[in-house]
Amino acid sequence: MGEKVDVVIREAVPKDAEGILAHLSSTALETGYMTMGEEGPGITVEEEQEQLAKLYESDNNVLLVALIDGKIVGTASIHGSSSPKLKHIGEVGIVIAKEYWGFGLGTTMMEELIYWANEQSKLKRLELTVQARNKKARHLYEKLGFQLEAIMPRGVRDNGEYLDVCLMSMMIGEIDETSRT
Template sequence: MIGTMKIREAIPSDAEKLLNHLQKIALETGYMTMGSEGPGQTIEAKQKEIKLILESDVTVLLVALDKEEIIGIAEVHGNKSPKLKHIGDISISIAKDYWGIGLGTMMMEQLIEWANSPSSHLKRVELTVQARNERARHLYEKMGFKLEAIMPRGVKDEDDYLDVCLMSMMIGEI
């Protein structure tokens, strides 16, 4: 915890604040896959999604809070398919006012700890990040992620096509 900040699993009552956070960060940076259209989800749908995540053994959703405001979200999203259940897709988003204070490191550490827990079936976690997002790429490399591919034109931001990096980390012994 940094000052008044804490990180915990999301609960259904976080749904509205979570959607507000996603809408806010979609507007303050071009690094998200969503733009001004926002998350496009109702509070009720997000509440149901969080309930399912809490019951899941392949997905975890963390929120970082400063007092009661959600300032960051971190998720490992798994797959129920037997052939893909060993792979988790990581995403993280932090409000711009909280960049550069170590919050991303703290959230990634908790995601990796969860992925390495005995209850997790994960053997691989992966993520995509825009090549131009040097701060995030540095964090992922520091945490042990390896660059696997650069996907030309992996995302379109307004009129520009941008490269996207695929990065991964192996979990446990293979």
């Protein structure tokens, strides 16, 4: 484990749009773990601002940002569908700048997402995909209660190589909240 850093974690607001897009663009090039590459997010600052504003109207979507000295160094999100038959499922995504790996930031952000999901009443299932080779991320998700559901052969292609992807899930309302730190 690395040294401690002072970090602020809060819900994203429209004025964070530029910082979020810059964070996603830079982290997309740090590892081969993201589905995005050098093409970047493919969205304008104005479009991101509109999306962030809509998050507050939704009961199954949230985007958290982690800031160190005012700079966004991490994002964690739950994206839920607007379809009535799928509205109870939230897709989890998390992106931490490589420079801040090993500080426990991923754990803290995931715990905050799980807490948020348990506090609001719409979501009953969280799910995520992670490359099978990303052992640290898989360990984190398992530690927090996610279960492996499937391994999808050739789930992603990176630098011409097909890689396996794991589908993991957690049922909301079935975890022990006393374990939250």
